[in-house]
Amino acid sequence: MDIKKENPVYSRTDASKVVLPEDEWKQILSPEVYDVARQKGTERPWTSKFETSKEVGTFYCAVCGNALFKSDSKFESGCGWPSFYEPISKSSIIYTPDNMHGMNRTEVQCGRCKSHLGHVFEDGPPPTGLRYCINGVVLDFDKGAEAEKRYDEENSKR
Ligand SMILES: [Zn+2]
Numbered sequence: 001m002d003i004k005k006e007n008p009v010y011s012r013t014d015a016s017k018v019v020l021p022e023d024e025w026k027q028i029l030s031p032e033v034y035d036v037a038r039q040k041g042t043e044r045p046w047t048s049k050f051e052t053s054k055e056v057g058t059f060y061c062a063v064c065g066n067a068l069f070k071s072d073s074k075f076e077s078g079c080g081w082p083s084f085y086e087p088i089s090k091s092s093i094i095y096t097p098d099n100m101h102g103m104n105r106t107e108v109q110c111g112r113c114k115s116h117l118g119h120v121f122e123d124g125p126p127p128t129g130l131r132y133c134i135n136g137v138v139l140d141f142d143k144g145a146e147a148e149k150r151y152d153e154e155n156s157k158r
Contacts, residue, residue: 012065018113036135037063037115045080048136057143066112084132085124
């Protein structure tokens, strides 16, 4: 994703809250990201490359760069979206009751920019019993360490 270059609020180090008017978000974000993050849309199931990914690293908010989940809390839920059992820290996520579509659900938003990420359900695995069902389009993934990456590349050449 190359939205970062044109996105002035994207930062992996700045933890200050991001508040922008909707028309500015529309200019900064790609249509796909805008639809999910700001319009609470849902990507089609089974379309995210992160759904079955087993790579080791950290998942960030694709809108603002806030760290959200570690790969070791990711599990295969079979629901069609990337799923995690716990966020990287308590403050990385905001929880909001969502009664839309006649369902009692809990919406999950980014703790820094309040973008819509997905929902959390109480049918996840131990140790939390939670399932954070997240739209892959609003996730940005980074491998844990450069050294690991090089090691993998060297191995694949043999
Ligand atoms: Zn964010």
